[in-house]
Amino acid sequence: MPELPEVETVRRSLEPFLVGQTITQVEVREPRLRRPLPSEFAGTLTGRTIRAIDRRGKYLHFQLDDQQIWLVHLGMTGQLIIEAHAVLPLAHDHVRVALSSGQHLRYNDPRRFGLMVVGTAAEIEAVTKLGHEPLGKKFTTSYLVATAQRTQRTIKDVLMDQRVVAGVGNIYASELLFRAGVRPGRVAGTLARAEIERIVKMTKTVLQEAIRHRGSSISDYRDGEGKEGGFQQRFRVYDREEEPCRTCRTAICRETRGGRSSFFCPTCQQ
DNA sequence: CGCACCCCCTGCCGGC
């Protein structure tokens, strides 16, 4: 569910509550996430202090003592929610963390597509294998042109490949391609440089705008305090099949490839 | 190696 803007919003919302806190107790109620949590997971986290919270792509990095990183990926339905006090476990609360402040952090994830790993930076890198940050300086037109030229995949598939650029998912891929005026099904290598340039620019614009609106809440996304985002009200194409394009009133089209939907305006996008 | 397909899991929604 959560893409870069949602993960960044969660990071910002948790930061004031968690940085400087020591983990006093960890309860694993369901270890069967995308990768089973090892038996030593709780012991490894207990007693450590959270020095900072960083984000890389759709992953959160809780920086701990001794160069260790607690890596968290929210999958489709994962939530990290801070509670002022211990509360009774809710359905799908798989991991619960008590903090020195007396507050508690719940990891709730109905579909269990999320991931947690504790390890060094090198170990985390081997797990995540991410490309450039879309909002960073290295994500440039030249980089995306070069990447697009050595693949037969569609531009949307390339943008959603986390090894190419880290953090774009199904919603923002459709939204940024609308703004760039490029159809999601175009083969990446056939795009003109000017089109790639618009795509790179709109990737940054749309992600920044979505962060400003605290992400998109379709059904279950919430930030660390349980608050909804607002960017879903600004979607131009995502989940708007048959609805009029906000620019030209043409009906928005939906296409499915590999089980995932793409949305676009057949008039505004070539 | 690149890519298409299928799977993982639960919940919800629409149609019959």
Place this chain on the structure above:
DNA sequence: TGCCGGCAGGGGGTGC
């Protein structure tokens, strides 16, 4: 009302 199929923001493994 109830059941069933399809779909959902994620990623990974397999086999061609």
